[in-house]
Amino acid sequence: MLRTVPEDFEVTETLAFEPSGTGEHLYLFVEKRAITTGEAHRRLAEDFGVPRADVSYAGMKDRHAVARQWFSVRGPRDEADTRGPGLRVLRQARHPRKLRRGQLRSNRFRIRVRAVSGDVEPHLRGVASHGVPNYFGPQRFGVDGGNVAAARQWARAGRPRVPRFTRGVYLSSLRSFLFNEVLGRRVADGSWDTALAGEALVEGAPSGPLWGRGIPTSRDAALELESATAGAFPDIVDALEHVGLRQERRSLRLVPTDVSWSLEGDVLTFECVLPKGAYATSVLREVGAFRDAPGGTVRPGRAAA
Known part of the structure; x- marks a missing residue:
């Protein structure tokens, strides 16, 4: 079973560049839990008192997850009250230009799957070696x-x-x-x-x-x-x-990198890095049929076995 709790699905963005430290756009590396990227976008605009058009992000992230992602906010303020549930700022830096869609190098995933049955390790080895x-x-x-x-x-x-x-x-x-x-x-x-x-x-x-x-x-x-x-x-x-x-x-x-996994009883913990635009669910579908707790199923593919 996938995503019994948001902490079962963690994703962390890596930008394609490093903020310079100066400029009119404040880059915020935030952690959101169990809220959509759209909700985080709206709340940041309200917290900083700017139009939503002045807040941008590089990629959409799942709601049923703990996601660490970048936003940029245009304006002079260097801080705002972002202490509401499900959203906190981990890091910030300034940059001359706004953050645009797709300006990511990769996403790192750490996914916990519960109630795993059968021998999934051959499929995991296939994922790691063949994509x-x-x-x-x-x-x-x-x-x-x-x-x-x-x-x-x-x-x-x-x-x-x-x-x-x-x-x-x-x-x-x-x-x-x-x-x-x-x-x-x-x-x-x-x-x-x-x-x-x-x-x-x-x-x-x-x-x-x-x-x-x-x-x-x-x-x-x-x-x-x-x-x-x-x-x-x-x-x-x-x-x-x-x-x-x-x-x-x-x-x-799709060839994941930095692939690792561990099995403790019927709980699988899987980690990998994927390029921007790639989906962890596409990797998991080659490992087994896992029911997604919030609804839906990651169906088995087995093409990489």
């Missing part, structure tokens, strides 16, 4: 995949104006959905970690499309598989090609 399919995790798609359903309705309605944040959620969920569909086909035929003819490699590994406008860089068998997959979802393809997004690629293989 896992680089699926976007279920967090990307909302409760029961609701973000994808809502995004497809929005696309079929002609993409009417919605709040900027909502539009971003829709587009990222549609892009991620298509990528996962391609990756799922590659896992099914055993080619997720083997280059096909015409493969567009990313850091030496097979890749899949993050759909958008432009000519795919894949060719031959790889392009044929991707096109056939995308062809089953013409509404998604049309939306992604007409909103200004450009074709990008994402590795099909």
